[in-house]
Amino acid sequence: MSATDLLRMSAAELGEAVRARETTAVEAAGAYLDRAADVESDVHAFLHLDRETALAQARAVDERIAAGEDPGPLAGVPVAHKDVFTTVDMPTTAASRILADWRPPYDATVTARLRQAGMVILGKTNMDEFAMGSSTENSAFGATRNPWDLTRIPGGSSGGSSAAVAAFEAPLATGTDTGGSIRQPAAVCGLVGAKPTYGGSSRYGLIAFASSLDTPGPIARSVLDAALLHEAFSGHDPHDSTSVDAPVPPVVEAARRADVAGLRVGVVRELGGEGYQPGVQQRFQEAVELLESLGAKVVEVSCPSFDAALAAYYLIAPSECSSNLARFDAMRYGLRVGDDGTRSAEEVMSLTRAEGFGPEVKRRIILGTYALSSGYYDAYYGSAQQVRTLIKRDFDAAFENVDVLVSPTTPTTAFPIGERTGDPMAMYLADLCTIPANLAGNAALSVPCGLAPEDGLPVGLQIMAPVLADDRTYRVGAAVEAALNERQGGPLLANSAYAV
Amino acid sequence: MSAITRDEVAHLARLSRLALHEDELDQLAAQLDEIISAVAKVQEVAQGDIPPTSHALPLTNVYRPDESLPGLTPDQALAGAPAVEDRRFRVPQILGEEQ
Numbered sequence: 001m002s003a004t005d006l007l008r009m010s011a012a013e014l015g016e017a018v019r020a021r022e023t024t025a026v027e028a029a030g031a032y033l034d035r036a037a038d039v040e041s042d043v044h045a046f047l048h049l050d051r052e053t054a055l056a057q058a059r060a061v062d063e064r065i066a067a068g069e070d071p072g073p074l075a076g077v078p079v080a081h082k083d084v085f086t087t088v089d090m091p092t093t094a095a096s097r098i099l100a101d102w103r104p105p106y107d108a109t110v111t112a113r114l115r116q117a118g119m120v121i122l123g124k125t126n127m128d129e130f131a132m133g134s135s136t137e138n139s140a141f142g143a144t145r146n147p148w149d150l151t152r153i154p155g156g157s158s159g160g161s162s163a164a165v166a167a168f169e170a171p172l173a174t175g176t177d178t179g180g181s182i183r184q185p186a187a188v189c190g191l192v193g194a195k196p197t198y199g200g201s202s203r204y205g206l207i208a209f210a211s212s213l214d215t216p217g218p219i220a221r222s223v224l225d226a227a228l229l230h231e232a233f234s235g236h237d238p239h240d241s242t243s244v245d246a247p248v249p250p251v252v253e254a255a256r257r258a259d260v261a262g263l264r265v266g267v268v269r270e271l272g273g274e275g276y277q278p279g280v281q282q283r284f285q286e287a288v289e290l291l292e293s294l295g296a297k298v299v300e301v302s303c304p305s306f307d308a309a310l311a312a313y314y315l316i317a318p319s320e321c322s323s324n325l326a327r328f329d330a331m332r333y334g335l336r337v338g339d340d341g342t343r344s345a346e347e348v349m350s351l352t353r354a355e356g357f358g359p360e361v362k363r364r365i366i367l368g369t370y371a372l373s374s375g376y377y378d379a380y381y382g383s384a385q386q387v388r389t390l391i392k393r394d395f396d397a398a399f400e401n402v403d404v405l406v407s408p409t410t411p412t413t414a415f416p417i418g419e420r421t422g423d424p425m426a427m428y429l430a431d432l433c434t435i436p437a438n439l440a441g442n443a444a445l446s447v448p449c450g451l452a453p454e455d456g457l458p459v460g461l462q463i464m465a466p467v468l469a470d471d472r473t474y475r476v477g478a479a480v481e482a483a484l485n486e487r488q489g490g491p492l493l494a495n496s497a498y499a500v
Numbered sequence: 501m502s503a504i505t506r507d508e509v510a511h512l513a514r515l516s517r518l519a520l521h522e523d524e525l526d527q528l529a530a531q532l533d534e535i536i537s538a539v540a541k542v543q544e545v546a547q548g549d550i551p552p553t554s555h556a557l558p559l560t561n562v563y564r565p566d567e568s569l570p571g572l573t574p575d576q577a578l579a580g581a582p583a584v585e586d587r588r589f590r591v592p593q594i595l596g597e598e599q
Contacts, residue, residue: 105576198556241562311541333580350519383542385552441556
């Protein structure tokens with residue numbers, strides 16, 4: 001099998017070929033590592049890429065299969081792993097100087113499950129520092145570029161993961177989604193990205209940003225591939241006390257079913273209109289009409305509290321981050337600066353944190369400390385938590401009448417690198433449509449729905465479903481994907497400059 | 501009126517153990533003022549006796565059986581330490597002269 005054949009295969013096909021002994025994990029990993037060697041200087045999707053460690057994993061998988069073991073449908077399939085998950089055999093930095101070259105002493109649950117499934121971790125992908133950002137420009141180790149247009153951002157915070165998959169440097173990638181950090185990069189790179197129900201995938205070994213929101217999820221070139229990865233690493237984990245003790249929703253079955261006949265679809269009135277790019281609106285509207293033509297019943301739904309979701313998020317997430325990042329104290333691991341024998345622990349701590357954290361992380365720590373201060377707590381953090389209740393109520397009321405809600409995933413297509421770095425509020429607007437699902441904890445997925453006519457860049461359709469009804473998002477996403485592929489004569493990604 | 505002053509930012513930086521430069525304080529004060537003015541929108545919406553939600557799912561405390569399980573070895577725990585002495589974390593001075 002040629003390297004190009006291997007790169008073009010879906011993850012599902014590649015896994016089948018490995019199990020059928022038509023190819024091997026080593027051959028597949030080799031093809032992707034060669035591809036990454038060719039394009040990494042353009043894209044910079046990875047922070048750590050180690051051929052020998054990846055090939056050693058691949059050889060071990062081939063030995064397991066040769067010994068008669070069946071690790072599952074993704075055995076031998078390479079995966080790009082977001083650098084926010086701990087890995088014992090590779091550095092884990094969360095794209096921060098404070099963790100540069102840190103080697104964790106244990107594997108995250110998601111990491112361990114990728115290994116159990118026989119997947120080969122090619123390397124660790126770039127991200128916004130501690131997952132705070134929407135463009136991957138907040139990485140301490142340089143920006144990642146969007147394979148559709150190298151002058152534009154790949155989204156964030158999981159932008160290294162989305163760029164790696166879009167540039168065919170990996171068939172699959174992991175991400176984490178706190179306010180849209182999987183769905184937004186997937187949308188702007190023309191990929192599928194899913195935020196599982198909160199607690200549906202384990203946070204153990206995931207470097208914490210905002211613990212009540214952080215959710216690991218898959219990024220893939222197709223809905224079925226995303227479902228396979230979702231199923232591979234999700235499910236109850238006793239190491240995470242917020243992990244849901246319930247079966248993983250039948251996402252793979254739903255992705256194969258791919259029909260929407262009779263399904264009730266609600267269009268969220270508040271997520272659209274003024275401030276949205278015309279081409280995004282147009283492709284979204286066409287996707288809604290497509291769903292109707294496939295037999296879905298479409299109605300408009302109002303969720304008035306969504307208008308305050310962004311404000312609530314930018315109080316809740318920084319508050320949790322200011323508390324979580326207190327663990328970076330220069331004492332037990334990571335960077336230590338200024339320990340010259342004359343300074344106190346507190347001085348060393350303050351110098352280390354000032355040098356080790358980038359501007360956005362500092363901004364959020366200070367903002368969170370402010371929102372949690374006595375005298376301001378009720379007005380800011382307390383009010384934000386009340387808004388969270390209102391958003392949940394809006395979702396609950398909507399899901400009494402519809403099965404899923406839809407919106408554009410992002411207000412605009414990928415913006416130019418550097419455009420918003422000096423204007424934090426403009427950057428925060430990239431998460432406008434994705435944040436409500438994080439605050440309420442329900443399932444959501446982004447699927448490509450065309451290219452915006454004005455710039456030729458991908459547009460994402462967001463599908464939201466109730467808690468633990470993740471399968472509905474895959475069912476609708478797969479139906480849209482199949483209909484659009486048929487209409488366009490192939491996948492959207494074939495139009496990218498870095499398509500293989 | 502600004503929502504947050506430069507002095508307040510300097511105080512918050514001390515609480516957060518961040519030794520910020522003067523120019524960082526100037527920049528942050530302006531940016532935080534804009535951000536706080538924007539997020540203050542939550543106060544218009546959240547009124548009355550709406551209960552707060554701290555967490556997406558209604559989970560209560562989760563306990564595991566009280567059994568000892570393997571943990572990190574001392575060598576593993578110390579592997580990433582900035583400084584080690586006698587198989588312990590070596591840290592800068594914590595107490596002052598008079599303490």
